[in-house]
Amino acid sequence: MNETELVKKAIAGDDDSFSKLMATQRDRLYRIAYTYVRNRDDALEIVQETVYRALISVHKVREPQYFNTWLTKIAVNYALDFIRKAKKTVYIDSDIEAEYVPEQTEQHIDLHQAMDSLDEKSKTVIILRYFEDLPLKEISDILDWPLSTVKSTVYRALAKLNVDLREGEDDE
Amino acid sequence: MNKQLDPLKKAYDEIVIPEQLAAVTEAAIERARNERKRQRQKRTNRWVTRFTATAAGLFILFAVSVNTMPALASSLEDVPGLGKLVRILQFNQGSAGGGVITDSTDINVISLQKKDDLEHIAIHFQQNNQNQQHVNSFSVRYSEYPNTMTFAIGGVRRFTAEQDLAALLKSDLIEDAYLVVSLDDSLVRFNITLKKNVVYEVKEFKEPAQVVLTLKPDTSETSPPPVYSVRTASSPFGESQGIYEETLLGIEGVRTLKDRQGTFFVEAGYYGTEAEARTFLDELKTIYGFTDNLYIEKREALQVPEAINIDETVR
Numbered sequence: 026m027n028e029t030e031l032v033k034k035a036i037a038g039d040d041d042s043f044s045k046l047m048a049t050q051r052d053r054l055y056r057i058a059y060t061y062v063r064n065r066d067d068a069l070e071i072v073q074e075t076v077y078r079a080l081i082s083v084h085k086v087r088e089p090q091y092f093n094t095w096l097t098k099i100a101v102n103y104a105l106d107f108i109r110k111a112k113k114t115v116y117i118d119s120d121i122e123a124e125y126v127p128e129q130t131e132q133h134i135d136l137h138q139a140m141d142s143l144d145e146k147s148k149t150v151i152i153l154r155y156f157e158d159l160p161l162k163e164i165s166d167i168l169d170w171p172l173s174t175v176k177s178t179v180y181r182a183l184a185k186l187n188v189d190l191r192e193g194e195d196d197e
Numbered sequence: 198m199n200k201q202l203d204p205l206k207k208a209y210d211e212i213v214i215p216e217q218l219a220a221v222t223e224a225a226i227e228r229a230r231n232e233r234k235r236q237r238q239k240r241t242n243r244w245v246t247r248f249t250a251t252a253a254g255l256f257i258l259f260a261v262s263v264n265t266m267p268a269l270a271s272s273l274e275d276v277p278g279l280g281k282l283v284r285i286l287q288f289n290q291g292s293a294g295g296g297v298i299t300d301s302t303d304i305n306v307i308s309l310q311k312k313d314d315l316e317h318i319a320i321h322f323q324q325n326n327q328n329q330q331h332v333n334s335f336s337v338r339y340s341e342y343p344n345t346m347t348f349a350i351g352g353v354r355r356f357t358a359e360q361d362l363a364a365l366l367k368s369d370l371i372e373d374a375y376l377v378v379s380l381d382d383s384l385v386r387f388n389i390t391l392k393k394n395v396v397y398e399v400k401e402f403k404e405p406a407q408v409v410l411t412l413k414p415d416t417s418e419t420s421p422p423p424v425y426s427v428r429t430a431s432s433p434f435g436e437s438q439g440i441y442e443e444t445l446l447g448i449e450g451v452r453t454l455k456d457r458q459g460t461f462f463v464e465a466g467y468y469g470t471e472a473e474a475r476t477f478l479d480e481l482k483t484i485y486g487f488t489d490n491l492y493i494e495k496r497e498a499l500q501v502p503e504a505i506n507i508d509e510t511v512r
Contacts, residue, residue, distance in 0.1 A: 034440065036488065037440040037441070037443070037444055037488075037489075038440060038443045038444040038446075039440060039443070040226065040230060043226065044223070044226055047222050047226065048219070048222070051218055051219070051222045052214050052218070055212070055214055055215075055218055056209060056210075056212045056214075059212050060209065060212070065215050069215065069217060069218065069221050072218065072221060072222065072225075073221045073222070073224065073225040074225070075225075076222050076225035076226060076229070077225040077226075077228055077229045077232075078229075079229075080225070080226055080229035080230070080233070081229050081232060081233060082486075084444070084486040084487075084488065085486050085488075086488075087488065139205055140205075151202075152209075155202050155205070155206060156205075156206055156209040156210075183202075186202065186205075
């Protein structure tokens with residue numbers, strides 16, 4: 026059965042089809058989530074909440090072809106919420122004015138350093154445009170931003186990244 | 198320009214997927230299902246209240262007629278081959294059930310026997326080519342517009358008697374008898390549509406297992422007003438009816454029916470006025486989030502439903 030059929034059945038209330046779809050999407054969702062929070066447990070929590078919210082409202086999806094867009098939207102929104110809340114928690118608990126700093130792991134240090142230089146909006150467009158390889162139009166749907174805003178944010182983010190990466194090269 | 202992003206993309210693709218991810222996803226699905234069930238339960242209670250208000254009259258009439266039926270008392274005494282009587286089903290709001298949980302059953306024969314103005318329809322059960330001793334867990338529902346007896350029998354893996362349904366048309370009282378799709382591969386469902394108003398009785402027997410439906414024409418002249426049915430478009434026999442039913446699960450009065458053209462649809466319920474039906478239809482769409490097109494069909498008491506084809510209605 027192809028994906029569109031699975032999506033249609035999932036929308037009509039067939040949970041098995043929904044489960045199959047999640048099996049194909051969960052790695053993607055995890056990577057997106059992980060790039061925001063950079064630790065396994067938080068990323069898993071974001072995936073879990075995304076899947077939960079998706080199933081609760083899957084019957085509201087009007088057009089099957091936008092299923093993945095819709096799913097990504099839930100994941101991105103929840104990840105951003107999650108970070109915002111986490112920031113507040115850090116601030117209040119430790120009395121240190123710090124960004125949300127999740128635990129680091131050796132292997133992706135470059136990715137993290139580069140992404141750390143970006144604000145959340147820029148981070149989001151880079152993930153979606155270059156890592157998930159989504160068209161600008163779809164990103165505009167996911168974020169509910171006008172296409173022009175998406176474009177300018179992408180360019181700004183790229184400029185920032187290029188500068189930082191070049192600086193990194195110079196250091197070596 | 199984006200060459201610099203390649204190592205980042207690579208690092209992104211190499212993010213290690215933890216082995217718990219699958220389990221976490223499934224747990225989320227399970228949690229959502231439970232939550233949805235809970236919400237549905239809440240909604241159902243609301244529907245029940247409303248439905249009861251509109252249809253209470255019918256039901257009361259109905260319960261009274263069923264439980265005071267001297268005409269059918271001991272009507273089966275002289276039918277040969279019957280086992281021991283387990284129960285005479287007591288219909289409550291049109292539904293009744295019996296049997297014990299069993300599996301791997303073959304419903305091998307459905308027979309029709311006429312005797313005076315009574316008609317007996319007997320359902321026989323087999324397991325490993327031997328007569329089964331106890332009836333499978335089953336339910337029967339009587340509904341109107343058109344008058345229909347719906348049987349749902351669990352734990353059934355074969356339905357050899359499917360062809361016997363056609364033979365039931367020899368009855369003077371039966372308009373049609375047909376299989377209804379079931380997404381559960383051990384549940385067999387079929388509908389018997391009646392030509393006229395009947396008095397009915399369902400008995401369960403054991404050793405050997407049998408369910409016997411007895412029908413008698415109802416002589417009391419009643420001509421109930423037409424109703425407005427809220428229903429899906431027609432589609433050929435298949436999964437789509439099962440999926441609609443699942444979507445509407447929990448709403449009182451949901452049923453799958455065959456239309457005049459031999460295609461099938463799911464009815465979400467019916468109402469006395471078109472306005473009420475319209476309100477209900479809108480609620481299904483807005484509150485319940487039903488996405489496919491729904492239609493309102495006016496139907497007389499004994500009328501076989503019309504076919505509504507999507508292609509025609511889209512235009």
